[in-house]
Amino acid sequence: MKNHYQLLIIGGGPAGLAAATIAAKDGISCAVLDEQPTLGGQIYRAIESIPEQRAKKLGSEYRRGKNIAEAFRLSDAEYYPNTKVWSLNNQREVGILQNDKASILSADQVIVASGAMERPVPFPGWTLPGVMQAGAGQILYKSAGIVPDNGVVLAGSGPLLLLLAWQYLHAGVEVKALLDVTPLSNHIGALPKFPRALLAHHYLTKGIGYQIALKRAGIPMLFGVSDLRADGDGVCQSVGFKHSGKQKTIESELLLTHFGVIPHIWLTQSAGCKHQWDDSQQCWRPEHDEWGNTDISGILVAGDGAGINGARSAEHAGRLAGLEALFALGVINQSERDNRGVKERKWVRGERHIRPFLEKYYQIPKKLLATDIDETIICRCEEIAAGEIRQAVRDGHDNTNQVKFFTRCGMGPCQGRQCSNAVAHLVADESGKSVKEMGHFRGRPPVAPLTLEQLATLKQEVAE
Amino acid sequence: MNSDVIIIGGGLMGSSIALQLAMRGCQCIVIDKASPGRHSSGVSAGGLRLLNRDPAEIPLSVEASKMWRDITSLVDSDCDARFPGQIRVAENKADMEKLEQRAALVRSLGYEHEEIIGKQELYQLVPALAPHCIGALINRTDGYARPYHALTAFRRKAESLGVKYYPSTEVYNVEKEAEIWSLKTSQGIFSSPILVNCAGAWANKFATSLGEAVPLEQKALMLMVTERLPHFVDPVMGAASRKLSFKQMQNGSLIIGGALVAKLDFAKEKTDIDWAQLAKSADTVISFFPQLKQVRIVRAWAGIEGFMPDNIPVLGQSQTHQNAYHAFGFSAHGFQLSPVIGKIMSQLILDGQAELPIEPFNINRFN
Amino acid sequence: MFKQLSEGQADNVEIILNGQSVLVSRGISVAAAALSHQQRFTRTTPVSDSKRAPFCMMGVCYDCLMVIDGKANQQACATYVQQGMRVDNQQGVGPAMENG
The missing domain is CATH 3.50.50.60 (FAD/NAD(P)-binding domain)
Incomplete structure (x- = not known):
């Protein structure tokens, strides 16, 4: 493993794999970092090792993943499974953990393909x-x-x-x-x-x-x-x-x-990318253009981590981000990027057709997002109940971060992944404001907990 | 908006001053460019430390220490304050000599609060400590509180006495006409006969507009916090010659600091954790407490603070304008002082003099 | 609560789950192994001592923390079974401080 890459891709699901497949050519140094032991992300999990009998039962959409995995294996991209990314900053420095050893890699371009999590x-x-x-x-x-x-x-x-x-x-x-x-x-x-x-x-x-x-x-x-x-x-x-x-x-x-599912935004948040509230998808997502560029130069997003559009769309968005990275690296010119991107962009737009309908049809009612039952646990880690959050708002702590400071909600090991949205909804509901105004928990690194011993290994790394 | 006093900066210092002024019947307005206490005040380590204070700060810190003991009578909340003492550990003879000299200095100033303890007592107090340490300097009355809770308590009490807070109010311009200060802000004009600058890392902007710029430096200090652990250490821990500062909070989590500086883009108010520094800090913690190796860090952050070259604050009356006052530059150890700062600044403003010596903090000391 | 489907040739490893020796499929996560061997819960919380079990299975909820080979706070859904691995339910913060 090098300590600098031209292109680092975080996540081995459809978006990350497709991005790597299109970009890792012509001597580009490109690596895919994935915390899973096998590639495919959550959607195509175990795609390379699954018994055929089980794969069949899972249906044809799942089996699409086989082609994506095969194409990726033929590319020149380096692939690092069991690699946990615990930090990303706006200088495109990526903190990783492998076998209990922490290190920091840097890259000219980073594609965050962190996927989705259940809402x-x-x-x-x-x-x-x-x-x-x-x-x-x-x-x-x-x-x-x-x-x-x-x-x-x-x-x-x-x-x-x-x-x-x-x-x-x-x-x-x-x-x-x-x-x-x-x-x-x-x-x-x-x-x-x-x-x-x-x-x-x-x-x-x-x-x-x-x-x-x-x-x-x-x-x-x-x-x-x-x-x-x-x-x-x-x-x-x-x-x-x-x-x-x-x-x-x-x-x-x-x-x-x-x-429903929401984008996994902890990395882009920690990097300081701008995020927006998506009213239709009822979630926060990083702002980006159709090539995946965020507001931070050299940090791109692709796939469900950029906004929920499903696995097929992720594949095309991954290719677009891969092309954009090649363009930014000076490997291809703008017209080549545009030409090769024509079909992908069309596909991405095509995959959007079903979304407004699904988003409206399956919209989660407000009563579920902001429970009115005070005893309901909101923060699974610190075991803070809805009533405590509403009380904090009534006591004048009127945004999500203040509520966090006051109640400790979101301060446990999951770092707010499970309660962030619910807190925003509760605070909005109790204060009569919109979720958008309430904001999101500020991203506090490390994005995944590190032990003191693991973090200390970084010191030797830097000293060397 | 008109009032008797306008305070720029609604962190702990601004709130503490507003509270004391309001207790004496003064009408105060507190304006803050963001949400009050967003930077240093709300996210500090919350140390209540009299140990190892600059001699100039000792009289203030001694009084503050008394006030914290009875903080509930001031702000109707105990701010989760605890007083398990604070320790600086010596790892070798050189460390021990350094600590003994320090104790002698404090005694020569007429104070008895810093004590040397030997190895035996050290390990009675902190049995979990690695076995190589040989003694320590201790102040048995020190402790910690929860910063955001303290900030909230000071603010709420001040508000209950009529202090008005204006968050998200950025000051563009400060002018004085006919002995009345007029502040042009993002929320309109504010005016009052008395102005107090408690703007923390942003205070130099206002000192400059009063014609008395100071060498204030902005830095962001990092802290990290661990998951909850079984209770294993009482006092707040420091070391004589290494960057160590940590405490175990009531909920069991450790807060680890030690004056470690993050990368800072001050104009954008963006901080970036310097992991190499935190890695060193993690290594230091493990060398004092090897049993913490497997303990997980769940969060790290940095808060922006104003530092003076001599690491003591600017306190007192402006030297260029009557009816303007400064209280800033606490250099990352103001938390403990906050109640006493309110008291002496309110005395200075209303009585013309403070009951404790503040001459060393004069703004013109850099001239 | 869960069972392993039989899918032809079994390729198993032996792990010690809460003191009991059990056979589980090679390559599955520790959380999957625990759930398919009648473990109704896998830890108690440090805050209120309530029982918890794996919830998200994808590494984001941190509810599946178990003691694995003596190490506390391991994410059972992101740790994979190995021959001879010792897996125990975690009580509260577990032995996080006993293996320094």
């Missing part, structure tokens, strides 16, 4: 063992062939929920119920976006196909569910909710929830 939505009981995110269920299945053995309740909102139910159905897992918390009013609200979504009809057909299959299999699908909660003595034993005005309970030791 954390706190509800009563969400910290109980047995309550997990749907993405966690999918990762267990993809990477380990591990599925629920005693039934599962799926709850929340968004296409992943349907896909996971369908995948579980094919794996012989008992899906006790699928509880959709999307308010029925969303369906009407999304209608104006429907014509454009028809341009991406393959997604619609797929979604409808899943629903039909689930219905045929007799899986109870309840829509317009509210007041979701998990209950139990120390661990999840039942799932409670309201449906058609009635309070209901399902016995289950496992509840997988999904409330």
Whole structure:
């Protein structure tokens, strides 16, 4: 490993791999850093090692990842798995950790392809063992062939929920119920976006196909569910909710929830890139142009880490960022960049067709984003409840960072990843302002915790 | 907006002065360019340290130490203050001599608060310490508080007595007409007969506009904080000859400092953590407490502060204008002094003199 | 709560999970191993001693912290099983300070 690269790519999912594949040619020094042991990111997890039988059950969208991985393997890019990136600054210095040893690399161009994470939505009981995110269920299945053995309740909102139910159905897992918390009013609200979504009809057909299959299999699908909660003595034993005005309970030791995904922005935030609140996607994302340039020279973003557009779009956005990096490095001129980017840009725009519809249809209701149940834990690490956050606002701490200082919310090991959005929504709700005005937790490095011993290894590195 | 006094800077010093003035019936306005306490005040390490003070600061710090003991009576909150003492550890004979000289100096000034302790007592107080240390200098009454809680308590108490805060109010221009100060700001004109400059790292702008520029330097000091740990150390720890400063807070996490400077773009107010420095600091911590090797750092940050060349603040009346006062340049150790600064500055403003000696902090000392 | 699907030839390693020797598939994460071997929870919190288990499985929630080969605070979802690995539930902050 060198300590300087012309191009460093953070993340080995579709965006990062596609960027590397297009850029790592003609002697460009390019490396992909990924914290996973295998490439593919979360979406194509274990894509190179998965047994064929399991890959088939996961569906054709998953298997697309094979081509991306193969093309990447043929490129000249260096690939460093098990490499945790813990810092990125505006000088394009990248702190990494490998085998407990910390070091700092530098690069002329950095593409952050950090992907997405599940949108954390706190509800009563969400910290109980047995309550997990749907993405966690999918990762267990993809990477380990591990599925629920005693039934599962799926709850929340968004296409992943349907896909996971369908995948579980094919794996012989008992899906006790699928509880959709999307308010029925969303369906009407999304209608104006429907014509454009028809341009991406393959997604619609797929979604409808899943629903039909689930219905045929007799899986109870309840829509317009509210007041979701998990209950139990120390661990999840039942799932409670309201449906058609009635309070209901399902016995289950496992509840997988999904409330859409949001960009993983901790690195771009730590670098000081400008971020904006995306009202439609209900999340913060780094500002960028269509080539992926952020407001910091030489730092680009691609894929879901730049804004949620899905795996296919990530691939094209990755290529655009790769081309832009080559242009910035002086390897190709502007017209070559533009010519080679024509198709990719068209694809990226094409992949947007379905999004406004999905974003409106699966919009998370405000009541879920800013819970009115004071006892609900918001910060899983420091165990700060919603009521404490609302009280801090009433005491005059009227932005997310002040609330953080005062309550310690967001100061645990996850560094606010799980509570940041919820705090912003609660503070906005309590103070009657918009989430946009509330701001985001200031990024405090390291982006991933380091032990004192690991950090101390950096000293030797610098001394050498 | 009109008032008796305008204070520029709503951090701890500005708030403490506003509070004391308000307690004596004065109408105060506090204006702050951002959210008050955004930089040094809200994010400092919160050390309540009388140990190893500059001799000029000792009288003030001794009084501040008393005030912190009873801080609730002043601000209706204990600010999470704790007083487990503060220690400077000697690792070798040279260190020990240095500490003994220091103790002798403090005694010669008529104070008894800095004591030398031997190896045995050191390890009774800090059993977790690596075995190579030979003694220490201690002040048993020192401690720490939570900076943001203190800032909030001072501000709320001041507000309850009628002090008005104007956050996000940037001062463009300071003028005096017919003995009335007039401040042109992003939120309109503010005027009052008395002006107090508590602008921290930004204070030189106002000193300059009063015609008495000072060599104030802006630096951002870094801190790092660990995950929660079982309780293992009481006193705030420092070392005689190495950059070590750390304390274990009530929740179990460690705050590690030691005057480590981050990279700073002052104009943009952007700080960038210098990891090589923090790595050295991590190494120092491990050499004093090897059992902390596997402990995780969850956060690091840097706050922007104003430093004077002699590391003591500028305090007192302007030398160019009557009815203007300065309190800035605390050089990263003002937190402990904050209650007493409010007291003596309010005395200076309302009575014309302070009950404690402040001559060493005169702004004209750099001329 | 979870089970390993049988997918043809088993390629297993042996780990010691909370004192019990168990066979798990080579290459899976420690969190996956714990969840598929009837561990209802994998740690208790330092704040309130509440039980927790893996939540996100992708390294962002830090709820899957376990003691692995004596080292506290290891992210079980981002650590992969090795032959002979010792995996224990973490109580509170665990033995973070006992292995210096």
